[in-house]
Amino acid sequence: MRFPMVTASYTCVQEYVTVFTPQSTEPTRDIVTADSADRDQMLMNWPERVWIYSPIRPLFQRREIGKWLKIAKPAKLERVLEIGCGLGRGAALLARKMGFRNVVAFDLEEILIRRARRILPSGLAETVTFFVGDAQDLPFPDAGFDAVVNFGIIHHVLDWRGCIAEISRVLEPGGFFYFEEIYPPLYANFLLKRMLRHPTEDRFYGPDFLTALQSNGLQLQPGVCTDSRFGIVGAARKI
Numbered sequence: 001m002r003f004p005m006v007t008a009s010y011t012c013v014q015e016y017v018t019v020f021t022p023q024s025t026e027p028t029r030d031i032v033t034a035d036s037a038d039r040d041q042m043l044m045n046w047p048e049r050v051w052i053y054s055p056i057r058p059l060f061q062r063r064e065i066g067k068w069l070k071i072a073k074p075a076k077l078e079r080v081l082e083i084g085c086g087l088g089r090g091a092a093l094l095a096r097k098m099g100f101r102n103v104v105a106f107d108l109e110e111i112l113i114r115r116a117r118r119i120l121p122s123g124l125a126e127t128v129t130f131f132v133g134d135a136q137d138l139p140f141p142d143a144g145f146d147a148v149v150n151f152g153i154i155h156h157v158l159d160w161r162g163c164i165a166e167i168s169r170v171l172e173p174g175g176f177f178y179f180e181e182i183y184p185p186l187y188a189n190f191l192l193k194r195m196l197r198h199p200t201e202d203r204f205y206g207p208d209f210l211t212a213l214q215s216n217g218l219q220l221q222p223g224v225c226t227d228s229r230f231g232i233v234g235a236a237r238k239i
């Protein structure tokens, strides 16, 4: 109380340390069905956090949104789901840049969701909702969303095919799946596979990802979709 500056700095440092701790010891809520070994494989390690928490990351997310809007504007702007939202800065952009009136965003890691709630601009408190959840098992009925957004999380998910099936299930017909995704030549190359932690079994490359979209009734939209050996940015429509 007598040293408010010291207390504030201490809290700041504590928050930084907590957020950068690779695995929280806090229990996750029951909504997460993945067991803890599986969960650990899917979470970011600290070198990846440095990138995802950096102020540059939202600039990339803005750029992807610009590409998506050129490919296909959402037919309806009522309800969007963001999977694996991290700190939630993408969720705020979905409201502000894409114009969604109701943004539901979740992540497997509870500590990120607590942080996302804390840093959400107060003007978006009524628009954006965060929760802890697992992209392999979405706690929503069928066809409840006008759009689903993936800012680069599916390569973290063990059952990535199941995740794409879940995305398709919760999208209403005519709704869009907007995605930015990366492939092993980028995140598991000689250097990065030593630095970053990702699942290693049954990973996908471009053709696998596109086949999974198609077999789940998600039709890739023509336009400025960028697809390379490193990753893809695009949109698919639920048929």
Ligand SMILES: C[S@@+](CC[C@H](N)C(=O)[O-])C[C@H]1O[C@@H](n2cnc3c(N)ncnc32)[C@H](O)[C@@H]1O
Binding pocket: 042, 043, 044, 052, 057, 083, 084, 085, 086, 087, 090, 106, 107, 108, 109, 112, 133, 134, 135, 136, 151, 152, 153, 156, 157, 158
């Ligand atoms: C590369 S980060 C991307 C974070 C955020 N989308 C962004 O672009 O800044 C991957 C995120 O996916 C989350 N994640 C991994 N597996 C998940 C799962 N099964 N369900 C939900 N989130 C998951 C991680 O906790 C992490 O926050």
